Every structure is written in C-alpha cells, then in structure tokens.
Amino acid sequence: xxxxxxxxxxxxxxxxxxxxxxxxxxxxxxxxxxxxxxxxxxxxxxxxxxxxxxxxxxxxxxxxxxxxxxxxxxxxxxxxxxxxxxxxxxxxxxxxxxxxxxxxxxxxxxxxxxxxxxxxxxxxxxxxxxxxxxxxxxxxxxxxxxxxxxxxxxxxxxxxxxxxxxxxxxxxxxxxxxxxxxxxxxxxxxxxxxxxxxxxxxxxxxxxxxxxxxxxxxxxxxxxxxxxxxxxxxxxxxxxxxxxxxxxxxxxxxxxxxxxxxxxxxxxxxxxxxxxxxxxxxxxxxxxxxxxxxxxxxxxxxxxxxxxxxxxxxxxxxxxxxxxxxxxxxxxxxxxxxxxxxxxxx
Amino acid sequence: xxxxxxxxxxxxxxxxxxxxxxxxxxxxxxxxxxxxxxxxxxxxxxxxxxxxxxxxxxxxxxxxxxxxxxxxxxxxxxxxxxxxxxxxxxxxxxxxxxxxxxxxxxxxxxxxxxxxxxxxxxxxxxxxxxxxxxxxxxxxxxxxxxxxxxxxxxxxxxxxxxxxxxxxxxxxxxxxxxxxxxxxxxxxxxxxxxxxxxxxxxxxxxxxxxxxxxxxxxxxxxxxxxxxxxxxxxxxxxxxxxxxxxxxxxxxxxxxxxxxxxxxxxxxxxxxxxxxxxxxxxxxxxxxxxxxxxxxxxxxxxxxxxxxxxxxxxxxxxxxxxxxxxxxxxxxxxxxxxxxxxxxxxxxxxxxxxxxxxxxxxxxxxxxxxxxxxxxxxx
Numbered sequence: 001x002x003x004x005x006x007x008x009x010x011x012x013x014x015x016x017x018x019x020x021x022x023x024x025x026x027x028x029x030x031x032x033x034x035x036x037x038x039x040x041x042x043x044x045x046x047x048x049x050x051x052x053x054x055x056x057x058x059x060x061x062x063x064x065x066x067x068x069x070x071x072x073x074x075x076x077x078x079x080x081x082x083x084x085x086x087x088x089x090x091x092x093x094x095x096x097x098x099x100x101x102x103x104x105x106x107x108x109x110x111x112x113x114x115x116x117x118x119x120x121x122x123x124x125x126x127x128x129x130x131x132x133x134x135x136x137x138x139x140x141x142x143x144x145x146x147x148x149x150x151x152x153x154x155x156x157x158x159x160x161x162x163x164x165x166x167x168x169x170x171x172x173x174x175x176x177x178x179x180x181x182x183x184x185x186x187x188x189x190x191x192x193x194x195x196x197x198x199x200x201x202x203x204x205x206x207x208x209x210x211x212x213x214x215x216x217x218x219x220x221x222x223x224x225x226x227x228x229x230x231x232x233x234x235x236x237x238x239x240x241x242x243x244x245x246x247x248x249x250x251x252x253x254x255x256x257x258x259x260x261x262x263x264x265x266x267x268x269x270x271x272x273x274x275x276x277x278x279x280x281x282x283x284x285x286x287x288x289x290x291x292x293x294x295x296x297x298x299x300x301x302x303x304x305x306x307x308x309x310x311x312x313x314x315x316x317x318x319x320x321x322x323x324x325x326x327x328x329x330x331x332x333x334x335x336x337x338x339x340x341x342x343x344x345x346x
Numbered sequence: 347x348x349x350x351x352x353x354x355x356x357x358x359x360x361x362x363x364x365x366x367x368x369x370x371x372x373x374x375x376x377x378x379x380x381x382x383x384x385x386x387x388x389x390x391x392x393x394x395x396x397x398x399x400x401x402x403x404x405x406x407x408x409x410x411x412x413x414x415x416x417x418x419x420x421x422x423x424x425x426x427x428x429x430x431x432x433x434x435x436x437x438x439x440x441x442x443x444x445x446x447x448x449x450x451x452x453x454x455x456x457x458x459x460x461x462x463x464x465x466x467x468x469x470x471x472x473x474x475x476x477x478x479x480x481x482x483x484x485x486x487x488x489x490x491x492x493x494x495x496x497x498x499x500x501x502x503x504x505x506x507x508x509x510x511x512x513x514x515x516x517x518x519x520x521x522x523x524x525x526x527x528x529x530x531x532x533x534x535x536x537x538x539x540x541x542x543x544x545x546x547x548x549x550x551x552x553x554x555x556x557x558x559x560x561x562x563x564x565x566x567x568x569x570x571x572x573x574x575x576x577x578x579x580x581x582x583x584x585x586x587x588x589x590x591x592x593x594x595x596x597x598x599x600x601x602x603x604x605x606x607x608x609x610x611x612x613x614x615x616x617x618x619x620x621x622x623x624x625x626x627x628x629x630x631x632x633x634x635x636x637x638x639x640x641x642x643x644x645x646x647x648x649x650x651x652x653x654x655x656x657x658x659x660x661x662x663x664x665x666x667x668x669x670x671x672x673x674x675x676x677x678x679x680x681x682x683x684x685x686x687x688x689x690x691x692x693x694x695x696x697x698x699x700x701x702x703x704x705x706x707x708x709x710x711x712x713x714x715x716x717x718x719x720x721x722x723x724x725x
Binding site: 035042046052054056061064065 | 675
C-alpha cells in the first residue's frame with residue numbers, strides 16, 4: 001500500500017474521536033483510493049512498456065519496409081533491363097524472319113530479274129548489230145536507210161530502258177522487303193502486290209525444288225483500286241500466306257503423288273465495305289488440335305530448322321495494325337483458306 | 347438450480363466454507379473446482395467424493411471467484427444440477443490420440459443428450475487445441491457448443507492437469523457434457539488484441555514450434571521487433587516477460603485472426619514454442635495489447651448476450667488467458683467484477699493457457715489471449 005495512504009488508514013483506525021460508522025465510511029473511501037491508485041500506477045507502467053515496445057516495433061517495421069522498397073526498386077531495374085533485352089531479341093527475331101522470307105524470295109527474284117536482264121542483253125546485242133549496219137549504210141551513202149536503222153535502235157533502247165526499270169523495280173522491291181517498314185501507309189495496288197508475290201514465291205520454290213509444281217489461280221477484283229497500306233508489311237503477309245499454301249500442297253503431293261493436283265488460289269474482293277484477300281490451298285487442311293495455336297509466336301508444324309514459327313504471328317500483328325482481321329477456314333483433308341479482311345476506308 | 351461459490355487458501359479453509367454451504371440442507375451434485383498446483387488437490391477431491399459430488403477440476407495460473415482474483419488458492423462452484431442433466435467424461439491422451447479422445451467425447455454427448463453442450467478442460471495439450479474442437483465436432487456430427495480452457499500451473503509451464511473423481515492427468519481431457527434442453531448455456535469469446543506492423547510468413551514450423559519467420563530465426567525476430575527485455579535471453583520462459591502482451595496473430599482468409607502466444611524460447615535453435623499450433627506457411631502479424639477500454643468491451647458484449655439470449659444466469663464460468671492477467675494486471679478485477687454484477691450470479695474461473703469458445707466468426711475454435719464467459723441457467 002502507498003505509505004501515505006497507510007498513514008491515513010492507521011490514523012483513522014486509531015482515532016478514538018471518530019464514530020465507528022464514520023470510520024467505516026472513511027476506511028472504505030481510503031480503500032477505494034488505494035484501488036484507484038493501484039490501477040493508475042499499473043496503467044502508467046503498462047503504457048510506458050507498450051509505448052517503448054511499439055516504438056521499437058515501428059522502427060523495425062520502417063526499416064523492413066525500406067529494405068523491401070529497395071528490393072522492389074532493384075527488381076524493377078532488373079525487369080526493365082530484361083524487357084529491353086527481350087525487345088532487342090524480338091527485333092532480331094523479326095529481322096531473322098524477314099531475312100528468312102527474303103531468302104525464300106531470292107530464287108524467285110533472281111528468276112524475275114533474269115527476264116528483264118535477258119531483254120536488256122538481247123536488245124543491246126541487236127542494237128549493237130544495228131549500229132554496225134548503220135555505219136555501213138552511212139559509209140555507203142545511204143542516210144535514209146541509216147535513219148531507219150537509227151529508229152529501230154531507238155525503239156530497242158526504249159525497250160532496254162523499260163526492262164532495266166523493271167529490274168530496278170524488282171531490286172528496289174527486294175530492298176524494301178528487307179528494310180523495316182516506315183510505318184507510312186501509301187496508296188497501293190493490292191492486286192498487283194498479291195500477284196507479284198505469288199509469282200515470286202512460285203519461282204522461288206521452283207528454283208529450290210525442280211520437282212515442285214502447282215497450279216496458280218487468281219481472281220482479282222478490279223473494283224478495289226488503290227488502298228492505303230504499308231506495302232512492305234502487307235506484302236510480307238501475302239508472301240507468308242502464299243508460301244505456306246505452297247508448302248501445304250507440296251506436302252500433300254508427297255503423300256499422294258498420283259491423282260492429286262496441287263492448286264493455290266489468290267483472290268481479292270470488295271464486298272460489304274470490306275476488302276478481302278484470300279489465299280486458298282487444296283492441301284491437307286489444319287488439324288483441330290493446332291488450330292488455336294497457329295497464330296502464336298514460335299509455333300510451327302514444320303520440322304526443326306525449316307520454320308521460325310513467326311510468320312503467321314507477325315502476319316496477324318501486321319493485319320491488326322492495319323485495322324483488319326486475319327483468320328482461317330479449314331477442313332481436314334481438303335485444304336485451308338487464309339483470309340485477310342481490311343476495312344474499305346483503308 | 348442453485349450455485350454457491352467458495353474459496354480457500356488451505357484445505358481447512360475450503361472445508362469450513364464447504365460445510366457452511368451444506369449447512370442449510372443444500373445438496374450439490376457437481377463441483378467446478380479450479381485450484382493452484384500448490385493446493386492439496388487430493389484432499390479437495392476426497393472431500394467432494396465423500397459427499398458424492400461429481401468433480402470438474404483443473405489447475406490454474408490464478409483463479410477468480412465472484413469478482414475477486416486469487417493466486418495459489420482453491421476456488422469452487424457448487425451446483426445442484428439434476429444428475430440426469432449432465433455427464434462427466436475423462437480421457438487421457440496416450441493409447442489414443444487427443445483427436446480420437448475428443449471424437450469419443452463428441453460421440454458420448456450425442457448418445458447421451460439430443461442437444462449436448464460441452465464445457466471442457468484440457469491438460470498440457472498445447473499442440474492439440476484445434477484437434478479437440480475438431481474431434482468433438484466430428485464425434486457429435488455437427489457444430490455444437492464448446493467452451494472451456496486449458497489448465498494452468500502458476501506459470502511453471504511444466505504440467506497443468508485436469509481432474510475428476512479418482513482421475514487426474516497432465517494429458518487429460520475432461521468434458522462436462524450438459525443437456526442444453528434442460529440447461530440454457532450461452533457464452534462469448536473476446537480477444538481485443540490488435541495487429542500491428544507488416545504481415546510476415548512462418549517459413550518453418552512444426553506443430554506449435556516456430557523455427558523461422560520470413561526465413562529468419564523466430565526468437566531473433568521477437569528480439570528484434572519487440573526489443574530485448576532484461577533477463578530475456580537468460581530465461582527459457584518468455585510468456586510472462588513479453589510475449590503475453592505481444593502474441594502473434596495468425597491471419598486466415600475471410601475469418602477473424604486467431605492469437606498464438608509464444609510461451610518458451612529455445613536459445614539453441616532460436617525457435618519459439620507457442621500455446622497452439624501454427625502451420626508452416628501461415629501469415630502472422632505482431633499484436634499490440636488492447637486498450638484499457640477493452641474491458642468495457644468485454645462487459646458490453648456480455649451485456650448484449652444477457653439482453654439478447656440469456657437474461658438470467660444461475661452460474662457463471664470464466665476461462666481467461668493468463669496473458670490477459672499479465673496485460674491487464676489489477677484491472678482484471680474490474681472486468682470480472684463487472685461481469686459478475688451483470689448477472690449477479692456466482693462466478694468461478696481461472697487463468698488458462700488456452701481457451702475454447704465461439705469467436706465472432708461463429709466458429710468454435712482454440713484461442714490464446716482470449717476471455718470466454720459461459721452463463722448457465724436451469725430451464
């Protein structure tokens with residue numbers, strides 16, 4: 001008991017001048033004070049204890065949170081770096097895919113260039129002979145004949161220029177294919193683009209495999225006119241679909257050498273305010289099990305080393321970027337049709 | 347039903363008080379006995395056995411009666427409950443596991459009464475608290491009223507025990523199975539400890555032994571986050587020095603957290619031995635002791651119980667965690683006194699090492715740092 005209260009209690013108890021009843025009340029009051037004092041002292045002690053512990057706990061918690069914050073920051077930096085590396089790897093892979101498809105074109109392009117070059121060579125040779133003849137006519141005093149020959153040479157040179165420009169265009173096109181897209185849309189003749197890549201792909205495959213043969217059919221809608229697209233990118237898509245179609249029919253031909261005629265059809269159509277570009281093959285179709293995966297990056301059904309697995313994924317992204325859709329209709333055993341749909345305002 | 351509560355610091359005092367109770371022709375059938383390990387338990391049991399009174403007994407870490415807290419004494423509540431309305435069951439963990447014993451108790455209750463309630467006391471079974479609740483529920487075959495406490499031993503932490511006529515054991519499980527069709531029983535379980543700090547993970551534990559928290563030795567985490575007390579590292583028992591006030595709160599999805607108090611520290615492997623299981627992977631937080639107004643909160647909840655379910659009581663039994671005594675100290679008298687005044691019925695209880703009761707989630711569970719109040723009234 002508090003010593004002062006004890007003194008008080010003793011005084012009350014020992015005091016003879018205080019009535020018993022009053023003593024009882026006084027002692028009761030003192031006991032109540034004692035009780036309240038005990039409670040107050042206890043509360044103070046516990047509050048001090050809890051305050052001290054709470055302060056330590058809070059300090060440690062702050063330090064813990066600070067460490068976690070640092071760890072998160074470091075993780076963030078590492079993740080950023082990883083992201084940059086992944087982006088770089090992705091860009092490299094895309095470039096590889098472009099180069100791979102460019103490689104597919106090489107033989108076709110070589111074939112295409114061969115044709116105008118042949119013209120250039122042939123017309124150049126003929127022109128040389130004509131100029132020799134012209135010299136003779138001038139020497140023999142026949143200027144009128146020489147003039148006629150000169151006109152023939154002019155015509156030949158015009159043809160040389162035409163075919164030279166053709167070759168130039170083919171090379172430019174090839175270079176454009178290997179470069180990154182500028183991102184700028186340009187008015188483009190989609191029918192001509194599709195046709196060019198159809199022939200390039202065909203000749204490319206023929207050059208690689210002399211036994212390859214497939215019928216090509218086309219059906220272009222002249223109503224389409226020029227459409228605003230990124231020609232390198234859309235050309236890449238069309239080339240990819242055509243190459244896949246040729247691959248599909250080739251595979252089927254290997255399975256059924258007799259009685260099967262491979263056919264790839266490229267068509268365009270303007271209908272219901274939408275432009276559809278269809279690449280159809282009569283190959284074996286796409287297995288249901290893989291149908292939902294074919295647009296996924298790195299997915300391929302080709303043997304290892306024969307495909308990057310990026311062609312359809314990139315094609316899908318390019319078409320999407322043009323505000324369009326790329327999807328497939330297929331039937332096992334009968335073939336597939338890949339359909340690019342673009343809004344007519346394109 | 348008439349209940350009378352008595353206390354004594356010696357067997358002679360207990361005998362005197364007991365005989366005084368019986369002097370008016372009062373014939374109790376059941377004695378709820380809570381006594382310190384220092385008391386002569388055998389003598390108390392002999393006294394009650396001689397009078398044919400069934401015994402529901404547990405040792406304590408402090409006991410209380412009618413609003414007064416005691417230490418090292420015997421408190422007893424005598425009840426003249428009709429013998430057909432209750433049954434005592436005492437089983438020891440040994441040849442059967444605790445959960446099997448608990449199931450058997452549940453089954454006994456089911457076979458004895460159509461609507462049983464279980465008031466239980468367990469010995470030193472701190473890894474089995476959850477099993478006891480689970481076992482009784484399973485044995486009965488559904489959700490059932492369970493209140494009770496784990497016996498104490500004046501913070502010796504060596505061997506609290508439960509006892510009944512002719513039997514006692516530190517590994518005992520004692521059940522007072524009551525017919526709820528005849529005796530109205532209602533209770534609450536309140537805690538009041540509040541979480542503080544960040545959520546941590548118990549990264550290694552086994553049963554009630556926590557080895558690491560966030561991959562750091564558990565004892566070192568306690569020292570770091572709660573500060574080092576004088577003599578802390580020299581003592582094995584830590585509950586009275588520190589952790590009673592700052593238990594771990596085990597978080598669970600969608601339900602209120604449950605407390606787990608560290609009772610011992612192992613200075614060699616730096617582990618904590620808790621008064622209840624903590625599964626590896628559990629999410630825990632430190633807690634701060636309740637504000638002093640938590641006592642008003644407990645009393646208010648009892649008032650609500652009284653107003654809504656149980657306006658009258660013949661007897662009150664209370665199981666209060668020793669941590670509450672260490673945390674609230676002299677204020678415990680206020681809590682107990684006010685609860686007793688609410689129903690104005692005899693009250694007996696003790697400070698325990700674990701409590702059984704229905705939490706706010708509605709589920710019966712094993713708790714730490716909790717106060718369970720049970721009111722009984724014969725219908």
